[in-house]
Amino acid sequence: MIALQVVSHVVISASMVYFLLLMGAGLIQLRRSRTGLGVQGDATYGSADSAEHADLTVYFLVPCLNEEAVIGPTVTGLTRLAGTTTLVIDDGSDDATGRCAEEAGGDRVRVLRRDLPEARRGKGEALNAGIAWVRRHVTERGLDPAQVVVCVMDADGRLSDRALDHVLPLFEEDRVGGVQLQVRIRNRNTFLTRFQDYQFWGLAAVTQFGRQATGTVSLGGNGQFTRLSALDDAGERPWSASLTEDLDLAITLALQGWDLQTTPHASVDQQAVETLPLLLKQRTRWYQGHMMAIKRVPDIWGAGGLSNAKALELTSYCLVPWVLDLPWSILFHYCLILLALNWDQIAVVAAGDGGAWILVAAVFYLFAFAPALAAGWIYYRRDRRFALVKSLLLGNSFVVMNYVSFICAWRALVRILRGETSWEKTARVQEDKPTPDGHAAAARVT
Template sequence: MPYPLHIQIQIIVLVIVVAIICVYLVRHYLFTLNRLFGRQRYPYLDIDEADWPFVTVVVPCHNEEKVISRVLDALLDVDYPEHRLRVVPLDDRSTDRTAAIIADYSARHRHRIFGLHRKEGVAGKGAALEWAMNYIATDIVLIFDADYVPGIGLIKQLVAPFFDPEVGAVMGRVVPQNVHRRMITRLIDLERSGGYQVDQQARMNLGLVPQYGGTVGGVRRSALQSVGGWGSDSLAEDTDATFRLLLGGWKTVYQNRSECYEEVPEDWDARKHQVTRWARGHNQCLARYLRPLWMRPGVSWLEKVDGSLLLGIYAMPLMMIVGWAVALSLWFLGVNKAGLIIVLMVAIYSTLGNFATFYEVAAATHLDGTRHRARLIPFIAVGFLVTLFAVATGTLAQIISHDSRRPLRWQRTEKKGDGG
């Protein structure tokens, strides 16, 4: 006897959710196995001698008085040819001492640091970068957020891939510096390891779609401008740029061994806001680029599949919650689909975290040679639950309120500035 319509709909929804989650499950396994046993690609890392091009390093900042000096000092110390490197701290309407600190550095290092001060216009990092491009002459533009500390050789490593004329953007690896502070910083450290050491590098190995992350990386300005610039209306200018470059025939390169320290959030509230912000931006890109990605000739099938999964990653928590709700509903309605429910549960367990799943994190700690920190993996479930509900509520709010039309503003995570 057929089930009533509402039950049939629930079963269909559950099957779709399970199918999508299983696709992500396979993806995570593939990435992990590739990193452990596959051929590893670092094609640009060995460029140690070259006629290095002129480069501008932009440091967008909004009320960053605690950390701005640290990043500027680090950039003054890099081994890139001095006369070919310009550092541009971009102050966007700071109300603290950021502008004064930048002015002081610009005065003391006249030929190397050129501060820009933005007083009006649309708020947000994308808009600020778009504005700054009017004052930048070089084709290669690297971007570091103010709470990052680049090492001596990092600039050369990030510039090297741009010798390849197909490369439109480059992304380095982000490494948390304030790891020991709290449980949350240690969990974020594990998530970052999984995300970069396994996910991003596997995408690089397999010729998929590594993501430009907006900091510790850079873009070829002419390429980005040919596909519409920074996109000042975007909630996530980095993901937006990744997909527009891909659609325009440019590649994004991930450099796993080009690492840079960052300061990660030290309380759950800040983390929740950070993840919600990322989710909103990512979902905006999902709505914008999913269809064009599949319609675009010249983008390989593998890139289309991986790009779609990358776009959909922040829609997954909401989908998981829907799956759980439907599974519970079917259970209590007495529908005998236990097998399906078990598959769903196993799949959810196996893909736990979505961003840095258990096995990806374990593989990442193994690759990093830091086995003791792998012992914290059981606690990732805590981080996962916070992420799950932060992303789900953010996504839901976005769907209900169409909040991508709201005016943009600077979204930043509070930093301590003491380097951990």
């Protein structure tokens, strides 16, 4: 019993310290860049061009499998960007994905068709086929790989207007190998989809800003910019077969000495999954890939050129599912049981004074919900169009929605123990035409 209490205190303390360090570092980085939390709170997506940057050449890679519902607007938005090349990798689709991409992009889009049995072996394999095409194209054009930037976009992804004007200048620093954009959810019209936006826009984005200090911003699968010479350092096939090939690539690039950065002035929007079963399936895959990243920890500490700060940050991130999420899924309920067993003692203390109940309740609430309240306030500051009260309530719901994380973490562990590595792509929904603010209403699941 005493041992469990000690472990509970350690996990709670570690979680609080990790949360405060990352969020605090993010706020500090924003202040240093003289930028507020509300930047891009009203950004529009896919409706405006960017200036052409003569010193850098941009290639967009869009891996696709049965994406006819969403690929058209994505290709239209990318091909309007001056001086860029868009490659759609049709990974064995049996719908009209390739045709829709060609119709949307005309002569400014290229479609690389992959057929079975080579196709449908995961996103990493599709991207490796795409980067091989890019390398041939770069060689034919006589371009310097150090001056070529490759951006991975999901089939439903749309860059914020003038995003390249904020991203490409970051590559003027020679050691910057990658830039990951923050993610916005556009179909945030239900509690479930709004909560996903809260996670991406209110939590993940700010912590990513904090990771700029160590140059270890985690790469994602959408809005992922990487220097071609950095990908060359990662090998002939930069993307692994990991279920989170983006995280694996981020670790590989860090081990090669590259800095990974982000910017608060550009973002990418995408669809959220709209049902709980689909969310559980998606997050289980993410958890499994994240948990398997623990295999890279020996590489991190064995890398001679990696600073202690970078090694510690990368290691901490790799350990989160094992050290925080899985233990907390048990200890959380243990703490609830302790609270119930000691309720009589709490009631005696509270009964001693008429106002003690209020004090006890307030202390308990602030202790249990302080991170949720802070996150809710940050989400409100990130987008003032969503009311403060609603944002705080959304933050409070994080305590309940933790069960999604608990379930997915344990499902991922079972899959790891069984040796299961298969995955299903995220389902998309057909959308109406974009509205003036750059959003679109979801119409049907595909």
